[in-house]
Amino acid sequence: MHLVLKFNTQMNIESQLSENVIIALKNLYNTDFEAKDIQIQKTKKEFSGDFTVIVFPFLKASKKGPEQTGSDIGEYLKQNQKEIYGYNVIKGFLNLTISADYWLGTLNEINHIAGFGLVTPTESSPLVMIEYSSPNTNKPLHLGHIRNNLLGYSLSKIMQANGNKVIKTNIVNDRGIHICKSMLAWQIWGNGVTPESSGIKGDHLVGDYYVKFDKEYKTEIKDLMAQGMTEEEAKAKAPLMTSAQEMLRKWENGDAEVHAIWSMMNSWVYAGFAETYKRLGVDFDKIYYESETYLEGKEKVEEGLAKGAFYKREDGSVWADLTGEGLDEKLLLRADGTSVYMTQDIGTAKLRYDDYPQINKMIYVVGNEQNYHFQVLSILLDKLGFKWGKELVHFSYGMVELPEGKMKSREGTVVDADDLIAEMEQTSFETSQELGKLDNCTEEEVRNISQKIALGALKYFILKVDPRKNMTFNPKESIDF
RNA sequence: GCGCUGUUAGCUCAGUUGGAUAGAGUGUUUGGCUACGAACCAAAAGGUCAGGGGUUCGAAUCCCUUACAGCGCGCCA
Numbered sequence: 001m002h003l004v005l006k007f008n009t010q011m012n013i014e015s016q017l018s019e020n021v022i023i024a025l026k027n028l029y030n031t032d033f034e035a036k037d038i039q040i041q042k043t044k045k046e047f048s049g050d051f052t053v054i055v056f057p058f059l060k061a062s063k064k065g066p067e068q069t070g071s072d073i074g075e076y077l078k079q080n081q082k083e084i085y086g087y088n089v090i091k092g093f094l095n096l097t098i099s100a101d102y103w104l105g106t107l108n109e110i111n112h113i114a115g116f117g118l119v120t121p122t123e124s125s126p127l128v129m130i131e132y133s134s135p136n137t138n139k140p141l142h143l144g145h146i147r148n149n150l151l152g153y154s155l156s157k158i159m160q161a162n163g164n165k166v167i168k169t170n171i172v173n174d175r176g177i178h179i180c181k182s183m184l185a186w187q188i189w190g191n192g193v194t195p196e197s198s199g200i201k202g203d204h205l206v207g208d209y210y211v212k213f214d215k216e217y218k219t220e221i222k223d224l225m226a227q228g229m230t231e232e233e234a235k236a237k238a239p240l241m242t243s244a245q246e247m248l249r250k251w252e253n254g255d256a257e258v259h260a261i262w263s264m265m266n267s268w269v270y271a272g273f274a275e276t277y278k279r280l281g282v283d284f285d286k287i288y289y290e291s292e293t294y295l296e297g298k299e300k301v302e303e304g305l306a307k308g309a310f311y312k313r314e315d316g317s318v319w320a321d322l323t324g325e326g327l328d329e330k331l332l333l334r335a336d337g338t339s340v341y342m343t344q345d346i347g348t349a350k351l352r353y354d355d356y357p358q359i360n361k362m363i364y365v366v367g368n369e370q371n372y373h374f375q376v377l378s379i380l381l382d383k384l385g386f387k388w389g390k391e392l393v394h395f396s397y398g399m400v401e402l403p404e405g406k407m408k409s410r411e412g413t414v415v416d417a418d419d420l421i422a423e424m425e426q427t428s429f430e431t432s433q434e435l436g437k438l439d440n441c442t443e444e445e446v447r448n449i450s451q452k453i454a455l456g457a458l459k460y461f462i463l464k465v466d467p468r469k470n471m472t473f474n475p476k477e478s479i480d481f
Numbered sequence: 482g483c484g485c486u487g488u489u490a491g492c493u494c495a496g497u498u499g500g501a502u503a504g505a506g507u508g509u510u511u512g513g514c515u516a517c518g519a520a521c522c523a524a525a526a527g528g529u530c531a532g533g534g535g536u537u538c539g540a541a542u543c544c545c546u547u548a549c550a551g552c553g554c555g556c557c558a
Contacts (some may be wrong), residue, residue, distance in 0.1 A: 036498095044501070054500060056538055066538085092538080093501060136558080176558060290558085317556070327484090334556045341558050371485055372553050398487085399551075406551090431520075465494065469487065470551060480493095480506080481520070 005083040005098075007106040014040045014051065017096070020084075021053055024076040031061035048088060049095025056092045066092035119163030127358050129167045130156050132365035133277075133284070137269045138178040139207035141276050142407065143400045143415040143473060144367070150462045151397055152365040153282040159363075167356065170284045171348055174266055175291040180247040182206045183261050184240065185213035195268050201275065201418065202268030216240060279421050281455060286355070288348055294339055297347030300384055301332045309383040320380055330376050345377055349386060362388045368396040368468070398470035415473060424454035428481060457481050 003020045005013070018038040025033050037057055043049040055070045062069040067089050074087030074094050085099040110116050132152020135141060141149075156166045186193075186209040195202040217240045224234035235241065250258045277283065301318055304310045310320045310332060318333040332343055339347070352359065364374060374394035381389025399406060400415075407414045429450040432438045438446045457480070465471045 039498080039500075041497090041500080047501075052501090056500080059538075091501065173558065178558080328554075331556055336556090338556085340556065344558080367552090368486065369552050375485085396486085401551090435520090466487095469494090472493075474493085 003077070003081040005081055005102065007102075007109050013098075017051055017053070020077060020081060021073060024073050024080075025058060025061065028072050028076055029058070029061045031058075033058070033061075043095050047090065047093075047095055048097070049086075050098045051096050053094040053096065054092060055089075055094050070094035118161050121160070121163050121165045125163050125165050126360040127167070127356065128159050128164045128361045128363060129169055129352060129356065129359050130159065130363045130365065131169045131171060132156075133170045133282070134173065134366065135170075135273060136173045136178055137203075137206070137266050138182045138210045140201070140203040140272060141417040143417065143420060144407065146280065146417050146420070146458070147397060147400050147462050147471075148365055148367070149277070149280055149282045150459055151395065151467055153280075154463060155363065155365065155395060164361075167286060167359075168284045169286045169288065169352070171288045171290065171293070174289045175251070175294065177244055177248050178210070179262065179266070180244045180251065181213040181217075181240075182210040183258070183265055184244050184247055185209035185216070186265065187261065195271070201272045202270075203272030203276070204416075204418070206265050206269050206272075213240065213244075276417055276421075279451075279455075280417075288351060290344060290348070293348040293351050294344045295347065296350050297339055297343035297345070298333065298337075300346050300350050301343055304332075304380075304384050320376075320383070322376065322379055325379055327372075327376060327379070330380070332380075342373070342377065342380070345373075346380060346384065349377075349381055349389075353386060359388055361391065361393065363393040363395050365395045365397070368398055370394070371396055395467070397467040401470055401472050403472060403474050403476075415475060421454065421458065424458055425451050428454040428457070431481065453481065 003023060005016050005020065007013075008016070015035070017040050018035050021038050021040075022033050022035070025031055039054040039057070041052050041054075043052045053070075053073065055066055055073065058069055058073070059066060062072065064072070070087075070089035070092065071094075074089060074096065077084045077096065078087055083099050083102045084096055086097040088095050130152055132155075133145065133149050135145060152168070156168050159166050186206070189212060190209065193205070195205050198205060200208070217238055220238040220240055221231070221234045224238060225231060229237065247258055251262060301310065304320075305312060305318055310318055312318050313335075315335040316337070317331060317335045320330045320332055322328060322330060330342060331340055332346075334340065349362075352362075366374065371394065374392070374396075378389055378392050378394075381392065383389075401407070402413060402415070404413070425447075429446065432446055432450055432453075438449060441449070461480070462471075
């Protein structure tokens with residue numbers, strides 16, 4: 001065994017130093033240490049040296065004090081390894097200085113490696129699918145979606161830089177009672193208005209009718225309660241709600257007229273989303289729609305039932321018993337045979353597996369309110385034989401709150417994504433004008449630069465916060481440029 | 482009630498596998514600048530790392546416990 005210290009793409013300098021320290025310890029104190037016992041870190045800037053060896057763990061072997069032990073090791077390394085130029089010991093910390101020759105040699109070698117630090121994916125690299133964004137089609141994107149999108153997109157870039165093949169995917173929730181509410185309100189009060197006729201961005205237009213529905217629905221509830229109904233009764237029996245439910249039934253039965261409105265309004269929303277995604281600088285490789293996946297899960301659940309992974313109750317509903325995993329029992333199919341949310345996610349997983357059988361890892365970028373859902377989904381997918389089920393990653397992130405608390409769409413306290421971006425671009429533009437830094441540029445160039453600065457500030461504001469934590473956005477204090 | 486997550490400077494947040502005097506931005510105070518009370522420059526003050534206990538040579542970091550906050554525990558998605 002001899003001391004080595006040389007630039008090596010496979011083994012970093014800390015590991016090499018660690019091996020050298022092991023040799024030193026063996027020769028000095030005749031004691032064997034393993035790599036995990038050696039702690040080496042970069043020397044803090046207030047001390048001199050490049051790397052610091054923590055000597056406390058060696059005291060039992062050396063039977064000497066920390067300072068003396070540090071000096072012993074430092075001296076041994078300096079004498080036997082020419083790249084170790086010098087050392088000093090402070091308390092139990094041995095600071096090593098590496099020779100300038102080593103650094104120059106290293107930089108030289110790095111200079112000749114194309115794409116140093118990036119791992120290029122190969123045929124055999126793992127295939128990772130990342131799901132993010134996942135909007136509903138009844139309202140425009142808000143600040144919460146911005147956090148989701150920026151996290152998801154960044155994650156995909158990081159995974160790529162680490163040598164994974166990445167598929168970015170988006171599951172659009174395009175069906176259900178919520179979109180029927182917008183459709184109904186548009187039918188009643190819309191007078192045939194379109195994004196073109198009104199000049200309103202499609203997703204905002206549809207969102208406006210969702211808000212309209214809620215407002216009118218609340219009025220109906222109030223009136224019914226004034227007539228003596230309980231709140232619960234009024235909510236269920238309000239004509240708007242029953243009409244929306246009727247519309248959903250028609251949709252599920254394939255009613256041509258309902259489907260026509262549904263397709264048209266969704267297409268408005270998609271055009272609006274596309275614009276917002278573009279401004280945010282995010283994109284997707286493959287988009288799934290719940291209207292196409294929500295029935296797929298039933299088949300898988302039936303399969304699991306046949307295999308004995310799930311069981312059926314007397315009323316015909318299908319359940320998974322997860323008490324063995326420390327969780328509860330979970331409904332998978334209603335008594336009438338229709339799907340629930342969980343069934344739908346199983347269906348989406350099935351379609352993805354059909355499309356990309358070689359997926360090694362699945363990452364879901366979804367808010368922390370769904371932590372339990374994904375815990376359950378992981379177990380269910382595993383039971384159903386998805387190889388990535390057990391290892392699926394729920395990249396859970398916290399909510400974006402306002403100083404007054406949570407954003408609520410019904411109370412109009414959401415921070416709209418388009419508004420926020422536009423406002424930031426404007427601020428950025430005005431500031432550039434005031435400071436006169438871009439006086440030599442054309443108006444178009446200034447706009448262009450302002451957009452980049454605004455987006456950069458927004459990305460930094462969002463991504464600087466630990467994803468797990470809830471974060472606060474204060475609209476009164478504009479985002480710092 | 483049960484489960485998961487969080488709590489670090491006035492405010493918004495960093496703090497890598499447990500290591501040296503816990504950091505940054507902002508705000509505050511002081512000084513500088515022939516562009517004003519600057520989205521400028523410099524400096525200072527500001528901490529019981531939520532409280533308590535434990536493990537360790539050493540804890541913001543690991544374990545237990547209490548408090549507070551968020552989320553979940555729907556045949557909603």
